[in-house]
Each structure stands twice: as structure tokens, then as C-alpha cells.
Amino acid sequence: MLKVSNLRKRFAGHEGQTVHAVDGVSFNVPQGKLFTLLGPSGCGKTTTLRCIAGLEQAHGGEIAVDNRVVFSHDRNVHIPAHARGIGMVFQSYAIWPHMSVFENVAFPLRVSKQRYSRAEIETRVLAALERVHLGSYAGREATKLSGGQQQRLALARALVHEPKLLLLDEPLSNLDAKLREHMRFELKRLQRDLDITSLYVTHDQVEALALSNQIAVMKDGCIQQIGTPREIYEQPANQFVADFIGSTNFIHGDLQGVSGAEGYGVATELGRVQCATGRIGADTSKVMVSVRPEHVVISSTPPEVAENLYRGQVLNWIFLGESTDFQIRIGNQELRVRSHPDVQFSRGSDIWVHLPPRRCVALALAGEPEPAAGTETAAVTTA
Numbered sequence: 509m510l511k512v513s514n515l516r517k518r519f520a521g522h523e524g525q526t527v528h529a530v531d532g533v534s535f536n537v538p539q540g541k542l543f544t545l546l547g548p549s550g551c552g553k554t555t556t557l558r559c560i561a562g563l564e565q566a567h568g569g570e571i572a573v574d575n576r577v578v579f580s581h582d583r584n585v586h587i588p589a590h591a592r593g594i595g596m597v598f599q600s601y602a603i604w605p606h607m608s609v610f611e612n613v614a615f616p617l618r619v620s621k622q623r624y625s626r627a628e629i630e631t632r633v634l635a636a637l638e639r640v641h642l643g644s645y646a647g648r649e650a651t652k653l654s655g656g657q658q659q660r661l662a663l664a665r666a667l668v669h670e671p672k673l674l675l676l677d678e679p680l681s682n683l684d685a686k687l688r689e690h691m692r693f694e695l696k697r698l699q700r701d702l703d704i705t706s707l708y709v710t711h712d713q714v715e716a717l718a719l720s721n722q723i724a725v726m727k728d729g730c731i732q733q734i735g736t737p738r739e740i741y742e743q744p745a746n747q748f749v750a751d752f753i754g755s756t757n758f759i760h761g762d763l764q765g766v767s768g769a770e771g772y773g774v775a776t777e778l779g780r781v782q783c784a785t786g787r788i789g790a791d792t793s794k795v796m797v798s799v800r801p802e803h804v805v806i807s808s809t810p811p812e813v814a815e816n817l818y819r820g821q822v823l824n825w826i827f828l829g830e831s832t833d834f835q836i837r838i839g840n841q842e843l844r845v846r847s848h849p850d851v852q853f854s855r856g857s858d859i860w861v862h863l864p865p866r867r868c869v870a871l872a873l874a875g876e877p878e879p880a881a882g883t884e885t886a887a888v889t890t891a
């Protein structure tokens with residue numbers, strides 16, 4: 509539905525240097541799916557979205573919406589923004605305060621090049637308001653809506669043209685934490701009910717995991733990994749992705765040989781760590797093991813496991829209500845562990861520590877070769 513190929517956009521920086529804001533970005537979004545561009549500030553998410561919208565002209569690549577090329581550098585195609593069939597919702601969703609809810613949604617139709625009759629405008633506006641469950645608020649002043657309702661109004665305004673593609677740039681970031689959480693569910697439900705293909709931009713990893721069918725993690729204008737939320741979280745492609753999404757423990761070591769379906773053995777300070785999956789280039793020797801805090805298992809008696817069992821000590825703990833976080837030490841290596849709140853150990857306790865191999869991912873150290881695109885060496889996929 510949306511196809512972006514090798515998109516490039518550069519800007520002149522403050523000191524005359526060239527900023528490669530988008531540096532060869534490619535991805536596809538199938539019909540009806542929500543695809544998220546996720547990454548830290550300045551990684552090029554918004555510029556990518558603005559190029560797709562037609563608000564920026566890219567320096568290279570091609571963009572097609574519903575099989576129609578709307579931008580092609582090589583073929584000199586540049587369809588203007590208003591003719592791309594795209595709806596947009598931005599961070600500052602700019603409700604017009606002096607207009608009613610109805611007029612806010614009607615306005616894009618009234619100023620449109622396409623002429624709409626009064627009756628047509630009314631039908632379209634009421635349908636758009638119904639779709640976001642604001643049908644009974646049509647006559648209200650826009651400013652008398654709650655934050656969440658204003659957000660839905662912005663969505664209705666973006667939908668009134670019946671766009672083929674919806675672009676959302678940090679649409680929830682002006683809402684307080686509780687409302688943001690509620691709106692995540694709302695947005696997900698609306699997007700699914702409306703079956704509208706959507707491209708979502710955020711730096712909030714929880715939002716991305718909650719909403720997306722697929723996520724592209726970006727850094728310095730490039731995509732680091734594309735995958736489902738679970739793939740991105742459980743099988744990060746590199747150190748950056750593992751670190752950016754959630755929290756993780758990194759354990760440095762040397763690769764002890766790759767053994768196909770059995771995964772990777774890594775010699776670390778803890779001893780040998782067996783990893784079920786890995787993303788490692790052919791000539792890599794220095795690697796690190798990434799294991800999430802919630803996947804580390806601690807116990808007072810040794811569990812019946814064949815691999816990845818170590819003796820450790822509790823350095824500290826904090827109770828967080830829905831979990832207890834432990835700081836533990838194995839030799840000189842410190843690890844964070846997130847356990848069920850019922851798990852209790854006092855400081856200084858000697859414990860058994862198990863790192864389930866299927867939860868351990870061997871990654872190339874930054875600067876070491878990573879696998880060429882499409883040749884990832886994930887040995888075993890975790891269910």
C-alpha cells in the first residue's frame with residue numbers, strides 16, 4: 509500500500525555541513541496495517557514522514573501510495589501534497605478554537621479545490637465524526653472537548669477526505685500519561701475498525717510496541733531493524749536496538765564457535781553463555797550477549813537446567829509494586845533482574861542465576877561486522 513524505496517533527504521546544517529537526515533530508507537506498509545518509525549530525537553523520522561506527505565522534497569528514492577508513484581527522484585515525479593490522498597495528524601493537532609467541532613472537520617472540505625455541496629459536506633463531516641465516536645458533539649465548541657476528544661477530532665479532520673493513507677506524527681505526546689495510555693487503546697481500535705493504512709512516528713518505545721503491526725527502528729537517518737514488536741524486542745538486530753527498546757543486560761565475551769541450530773556459545777566472565785539466537789557477521793569474534801532483566805531467573809536452590817547456570821549475590825533490590833528489581837553480581841559482572849513481586853531475597857543473599865538460552869541473543873559489538881542485510885543468522889527463533 510505504501511512503498512518507500514531508498515529515500516534520501518539532506519539539509520544544510522548550522523555550520524555549513526551536510527546533514528543526511530534520511531539516508532537510504534526503504535520499507536513497505538501493507539493495506540490496513542500500522543507501521544511505526546521509532547527512534548531517538550533527530551534520527552530522521554519526521555523528515556521521512558514529511559517526504560511521504562509531500563511537505564519536503566527528497567533528494568533521492570521513490571514513494572508509491574496505493575501503487576501510484578507520488579515521488580520519484582529518477583523519474584522526476586513530484587505529486588503535490590494535497591493530491592497524494594494522505595491524511596495527517598500532528599503532535600500539535602491545532603484544533604481551531606473559534607470553530608465548532610463540526611466546522612473544524614468541515615473546514616478542509618470547504619477550502620478544498622474539489623467543490624463539495626452543502627449536503628455533501630454535512631454527510632461527510634457527520635460520518636467522520638461518527639467514526640471517531642464524536643457524532644453527538646458536532647455543535648459543541650471545539651475548545652470544550654477534553655484532550656482525548658480533541659485528539660479524536662484531529663483524527664476525524666484527517667479522515668474526512670477518506671485518505672488512502674494516514675500519517676501520525678507523535679499524535680499523543682501532548683496528552684498526560686494516563687490519557688495517553690487510554691488513547692493508545694482508542695487509536696489501535698479505531699485504526700483496526702477503519703482498516704486504514706497508517707504510518708506512525710514516535711520516540712516512545714512503549715507506544716510503538718503497543719500500537720504497531722511492524723516497527724522500523726531508526727538511527728542517524730538509517731533503519732536499523734524492521735520487525736514485529738515481538739521480533740524487535742526479543743531478537744534485536746544490534747546493540748543499538750537492544751538498548752533503545754526496553755532495558756537489557758549486556759555481557760561481553762568471545763564467540764566460541766557457531767553451531768547452526770544449536771546457537772552460539774560465548775565465553776564470558778560468568779563462564780560460557782549459550783545463546784539460542786544471534787546477529788553476527790562472518791568475521792566477528794568479540795560479541796556481547798543481550799538478556800532482558802525480566803528473563804533472568806533467580807532462585808535459592810539450583811533449578812534443573814543443563815546450561816547457563818551461575819552463582820551470584822544480591823547487591824540491592826527495589827520493590828516496584830508489579831515487580832521487584834534486583835541488582836545482582838556474578839563475579840565482576842552486575843546484572844539487573846526483574847522478578848515477580850513475590851520473589852524476595854535480602855541484600856547479600858547467595859543465589860542461583862539462570863539465563864535461559866532462548867532468551868539470550870549474541871550481538872556483534874558496535875564496530876564489529878554485522879550480518880549483511882537479509883542474511884541474519886538467527887539460529888533458533890523463540891516461540
Ligand code: ATP
Binds near residue numbers: 519548550552554556
Ligand atoms: P524528533 O523526534 O526530535 O522530531 P526526528 O527523528 O523526527 O526527531 P528529524 O526532525 O527528521 O528527526 O530530523 C533529522 C535531522 O535533520 C536532524 O539532525 C535535524 O536537525 C535535521 N533537520 C530536520 N529538518 C531540518 C531543516 N529544515 N533544516 C536543517 N536541518 C533539519
